[in-house]
Amino acid sequence: MKPRNKFEKAVLxxxxxxxxxxxxxLAWAFRECVSHFAHRLPKGRTTCMDCGHEWVREKxxxxxxxxxxxxKLEVKNTLVRKIRQKAYFTLLDKCGKYQTLRMFLLVVEMEKGCKAHPYALEIGQYWWNDKGKQTLVAIQRILGRYMDTFSFVSPMAIRGDNEVYRHIATFDTYPRYSVIDTLQRNGFRSDLQDIESAKLIPALLTDPKVETLLKAGQYDLLRYCLHSSTCLDDYWPSVKICLRNGYTITDGSMWCDTIDLLRRMGKDTRSPKYVCPADLKAEHDKLVEQRNRKEERERLALRRKEAAQYEKEYLLQKGKFFGILITDGTLKVRVLESVAEIAEEGTLMHHCVxxxxxxxxxxxxxxxxxIDGKRIETVEVDLERLCVVQSRGLCNKNTEYHERIxxxxxxxxxxxxxQISA
Structure with a gap:
């Protein structure tokens, strides 16, 4: 693709x-990005596939x-003499006033008795200016059995971005790198805390909120927001409360869920009491339980409203059975006398009655x-055969009283x- 504007021309x-x-x-990539083996023969002769050295290991x-x-090698008991491994890795570098992330394919050829031969092929480069504008320079992708199939003889040119290049950009990054002054000013540091460079760099160049989180050490929340579709703006007022109170968010996903639950429950999402919990998991679980109870009440109210239209029909069909009570002194089994009661039974027992x-x-x-007013099981009786068809406890499970009921x-x-014959 030909460069279409001044930025792309300058980058190319x-x-x-x-x-x-x-x-x-290259040595770092060879050491960190591929596996290292020692091939051992049945009689104990072992060969290092990295340097080709041979020695005898009895154990x-x-x-x-x-x-x-x-x-450090992984021992394989095999007669295989040759191995070929491939892996991707990335480098961060600056060139002129631009930041670049370079992507390489590492190929390592290993043969028994010989020193391993690693070499690298450059796949592409992401480029950013200090305003966060991005473009991709890469070799051409071709149709093939795999998504990452490239024409290695094609020239580096401006290419359309896609998920293949974005995925390759997530691989291990060489630990020594240089970045443009704007990134340094905005808090980019050597320890990326497992945050992908290809997502952090454009966000750091364009969004002041990302800069704030990075400088404040809120790495987990930042990682979660960059790696998911979560909009940071939706949580920013609560984030500011955390920053003001020196609270570090240790689980970004759970914290965002907690804020969503607070909104659902009508709580104040700007109160340190709620947004800065000492035990995040306990607070999250408590809110989940409260939400479930609230939704259960809402479902029950809706079912009762729906049930009203069937009350007359139910009374005509089953009214003659109302008042029946069967007991053995501990268990009490009674007929449910309205559709509203059946709706409540189904909601609280979590089954489909x-x-x-x-x-x-x-x-x-x-x-x-x-038993003592606590629901144990719901019983269905077939009025034709006059027998119990089914008896279900909470979530359709049988209780210890099942046979007795x-x-x-x-x-x-x-x-x-x-009552039938009456």
Missing amino acids: AQSGKLRPLSKAQ ATGHCTCPKCHA YANAYYRKENSLILSAT VNLVNSNMNLIRK
């Missing part, structure tokens, strides 16, 4: 002035250290088993039979 010109990969950078352990190059409209089934009678209702089925 600067791209040709970048220094080649140094020996130290078959999973890892060892090469006596010659002192590399209301959702599946059991109150409209002509041959189905719904009873509730309780079923036997109690079945043994007192004559109470229901009398």
Whole structure:
């Protein structure tokens, strides 16, 4: 693609002035970005695939250290003589007044008895000016079996950005790098705290809030906001309260969830009491429980409102069974006498007795088993066969009283039979 504006023309010109990969950078990539093996034969002869040194190891352990190059190796019991590994890595560099992130493909060829031969091919470069404007200079992608298939003979040119280049930009970065003055001023430092450079750099150049979080040491929140679709503006008033009170957010995702829950519950999201909890997880879990209870009340109110239209029909069908109470002294099983009661039963017991409209089934009678007023199980009786069809506890699970409840209702089925024939 031809450069379309002054920025792209300037970047393409600067791209040709970048220094080649140094020996130290290549050595770091070889050491940190690929696996290192020692191939061991059945009789114990072991070969370091890094330097080619051979020695005898009688014990078959999973890892060892090469006596010659002192590399830490993973031992593989194999007859394979050649290995080829590939990995991506990145470099941060400045060129003129521009910041660049360079992406390389590391290829390492290892052969038994020979020194490993690593080399690197440059895939592309992200470029930014001090205003955060971005462009990509890269080799051409081609159609192939894999997404990261490139034409290595194609020239470096302005390319359209896509997920392949963005993914490659997330790989390990060489620890020694240089950045433009604007990034240094805005707080860019050597320890990136696992924040991806390709996302941090444009954000740091364009968003003062990112600069504030970075300088304040709010790394976890910053990492979460950059790596997700979370809009920092939505939480900024609460963030300022945290900064003012010296509170460090240790879990960005959970903290943002907590702020959302506070809004849902109508709490003050600018109060240090709520936005700076000593135990974030405990506060989050407490709010989740409060929200669930609130939603349960709302669902119950809605169901009761919906149930009103079926009350007359339910009374005509099941009214003759109202008042039936079966007990053994501890358990009490009674007929639910309204659709509203069935709605409440389904909501509190978290099963489908209301959702599946059991109150409209002509041959189905719904009873509730309780102990001291606490719901234990919900019972369905088939009015044709006069037997218990099912008895369900909380979340459709059977309780320790299940058999006792079923036997109690079945043994007192004559109470229901009398009302049918009445």
